[in-house]
Amino acid sequence: MVMYPVIQMSESGCLLSTYHVTTLHPIKSGTKADRSASAGIAVSSLPSLSTTLQFPPSIVIPAVNMLSRAAAPTSSLSQLSSRSLRAQGAAARSFATVSEAPPVKHHGGLRDQDRIFTNLYSHHGADLKSAMKYGDWYRTKDMIVKGDDWLISEIKASGLRGRGGAGFPSGLKYSFMNTKDWDKDPRPRYLVVNADEGEPGTCKDREIMRKDPQKLIEGCLVVGRAMNANAAYIYIRGEFYHEATVLQRAINEAYEAGLIGKNACGSGYDFDVYIHRGMGAYICGEETSLIESIEGKAGKPRLKPPFPAAVGLFGCPSTVTNVETVAVTPTIMRRGASWFSSFGRERNAGTKLFCISGHVNNPVTVEEEMSISLRELIEKHCGGVRGGWDNLLAVIPGGSSTPVIPKSVADNQLMDFDALKDSQTGLGTAAVIVMDKSTDIVRAISRLSTFYKHESCGQCTPCREGSKWTMQMMQRMETGNAREREIDMLQELTKQVEGHTICALGEAFAWPIQGLIRHFRPELEARIRQYEKELGAAPYAGGWHPNSRAEGKLISPGM
Numbered sequence: 001m002v003m004y005p006v007i008q009m010s011e012s013g014c015l016l017s018t019y020h021v022t023t024l025h026p027i028k029s030g031t032k033a034d035r036s037a038s039a040g041i042a043v044s045s046l047p048s049l050s051t052t053l054q055f056p057p058s059i060v061i062p063a064v065n066m067l068s069r070a071a072a073p074t075s076s077l078s079q080l081s082s083r084s085l086r087a088q089g090a091a092a093r094s095f096a097t098v099s100e101a102p103p104v105k106h107h108g109g110l111r112d113q114d115r116i117f118t119n120l121y122s123h124h125g126a127d128l129k130s131a132m133k134y135g136d137w138y139r140t141k142d143m144i145v146k147g148d149d150w151l152i153s154e155i156k157a158s159g160l161r162g163r164g165g166a167g168f169p170s171g172l173k174y175s176f177m178n179t180k181d182w183d184k185d186p187r188p189r190y191l192v193v194n195a196d197e198g199e200p201g202t203c204k205d206r207e208i209m210r211k212d213p214q215k216l217i218e219g220c221l222v223v224g225r226a227m228n229a230n231a232a233y234i235y236i237r238g239e240f241y242h243e244a245t246v247l248q249r250a251i252n253e254a255y256e257a258g259l260i261g262k263n264a265c266g267s268g269y270d271f272d273v274y275i276h277r278g279m280g281a282y283i284c285g286e287e288t289s290l291i292e293s294i295e296g297k298a299g300k301p302r303l304k305p306p307f308p309a310a311v312g313l314f315g316c317p318s319t320v321t322n323v324e325t326v327a328v329t330p331t332i333m334r335r336g337a338s339w340f341s342s343f344g345r346e347r348n349a350g351t352k353l354f355c356i357s358g359h360v361n362n363p364v365t366v367e368e369e370m371s372i373s374l375r376e377l378i379e380k381h382c383g384g385v386r387g388g389w390d391n392l393l394a395v396i397p398g399g400s401s402t403p404v405i406p407k408s409v410a411d412n413q414l415m416d417f418d419a420l421k422d423s424q425t426g427l428g429t430a431a432v433i434v435m436d437k438s439t440d441i442v443r444a445i446s447r448l449s450t451f452y453k454h455e456s457c458g459q460c461t462p463c464r465e466g467s468k469w470t471m472q473m474m475q476r477m478e479t480g481n482a483r484e485r486e487i488d489m490l491q492e493l494t495k496q497v498e499g500h501t502i503c504a505l506g507e508a509f510a511w512p513i514q515g516l517i518r519h520f521r522p523e524l525e526a527r528i529r530q531y532e533k534e535l536g537a538a539p540y541a542g543g544w545h546p547n548s549r550a551e552g553k554l555i556s557p558g559m
Contacts, residue, residue, distance in 0.1 A: 107414070117208065120366070127253065136212075137218055140259070143330065152175050155329065188231070189229045193232060200448070204324060208327050209246060210247075217254050283299055284299040291308060356381065359435055391436045394520075404445070495510075
């Protein structure tokens with residue numbers, strides 16, 4: 001039994017204070033009943049609004065709920081004067097403390113029964129029989145016969161966003177090919193799966209292909225049906241020989257079982273799956289460059305428009321999407337859009353594969369809930385940072401093309417699209433690269449600039465020339481052989497490249513440098529001052545030695 005304060009209203013509208021005695025019923029914490037009840041009192045033990053708010057009998061309402069219920073429109077309250085209502089609110093505040101704010105939902109700690117990729121650590125074989133035991137290909141026919149409209153509406157309702165880096169809403173992307181009168185277009189339609197995965201630090205898609213290949217193949221069928229495609233081309237990175245072998249074996253098994261091909265799963269829908277192996281070029285991870293490569297051309301990005309949904313592979317309507325995005329789709333269809341959208345924050349729904357490498361005790365690829373904190377992700381699944389969390393220097397949160405963040409930001413960072421965007425970085429491929437205090441952060445970013453210079457296709461002048469200049473400037477910044485004004489020059493250079501190239505490789509080499517200058521500018525300045533101190537004079541811009549003119553070396557005017 002417990003006594004709690006209530007506000008009692010007489011027939012005349014006067015407010016009286018009293019106490020109400022009720023019996024406590026146990027309630028599970030965190031439930032709706034727990035949030036609605038006062039001081040642990042079950043909602044069922046409180047009189048309902050329909051019985052208490054009757055006029056003329058007196059109204060008995062728990063004081064802690066008075067403020068929220070006083071504003072509810074009822075037939076009895078509408079007869080009360082505004083003065084009485086104001087008095088009612090004042091009395092409620094005098095007898096009740098301010099109600100606590102709803103608890104902030106904690107994200108993370110994904111349960112095993114909620115994991116989509118059940119074979120990430122080789123608990124069972126990659127063969128079809130083992131995959132079917134764990135739920136793959138279950139009632140796939142029922143999904144197919146429901147049609148494209150139902151599939152796309154479910155994907156949209158789930159809140160699934162692309163897992164390849166851009167985070168574009170998948171349901172919207174899958175609907176681009178289903179234009180008005182699409183069925184009157186005689187051209188074949190293609191789903192193209194991007195399994196190139198050339199982003200440094202990223203290793204999630206290869207785990208899917210060698211451990212859970214049937215999820216990818218089933219996903220190709222379901223997503224292909226959503227966009228009414230005739231076939232899927234899986235473009236796999238040339239270095240992934242083992243993954244390509246496992247995936248081809250899985251495709252052969254699916255064909256033999258009648259799951260794909262003619263009359264796939266007995267649904268009356270014909271769908272083929274092909275593998276196309278690349279040659280390891282990073283630029284072929286861009287969707288139009290990938291299409292060019294499949295067609296046998298040099299892997300260089302196309303100008304858009306036209307977009308692939310209108311003129312894509314072999315000049316036909318095509319949609320390019322990521323391995324993980326495709327592989328999770330059948331499970332979402334089986335378990336429901338509401339199940340998937342219950343994970344993560346709003347606009348950041350679902351589960352995600354995180355690849356964590358660098359200075360951690362146990363590098364790992366793990367499936368976790370979106371919006372998990374970066375610190376929990378590292379400490380729970382990787383055994384923490386090498387030397388402890390206080391030994392952390394910086395983190396690249398989403399693959400090499402996302403800006404670095406220092407420990408001060410990483411302390412409270414959530415791992416989702418919007419939270420990382422607010423921190424001036426990005427989720428990208430969710431490839432988390434951890435760097436402790438033994439890291440030469442300037443050299444690390446300089447090494448990335450060298451990678452992007454090597455991988456530029458050279459088609460766009462800002463990228464072709466800009467990547468070379470940034471590489472050279474970063475190599476000088478490593479030793480401090482520069483002037484402090486060149487830091488601003490480097491920043492301006494990256495800003496001029498950003499947004500002025502056909503594909504996103506311009507941003508890819510610009511953003512890491514911007515992140516370095518934003519958070520570690522004092523380190524760059526300290527190196528420059530130290531180099532100047534050792535040299536005895538400031539070097540000329542461009543790294544020329546002060547004695548270059550005296551030695552007869554030709555330098556540009558103004559240097």
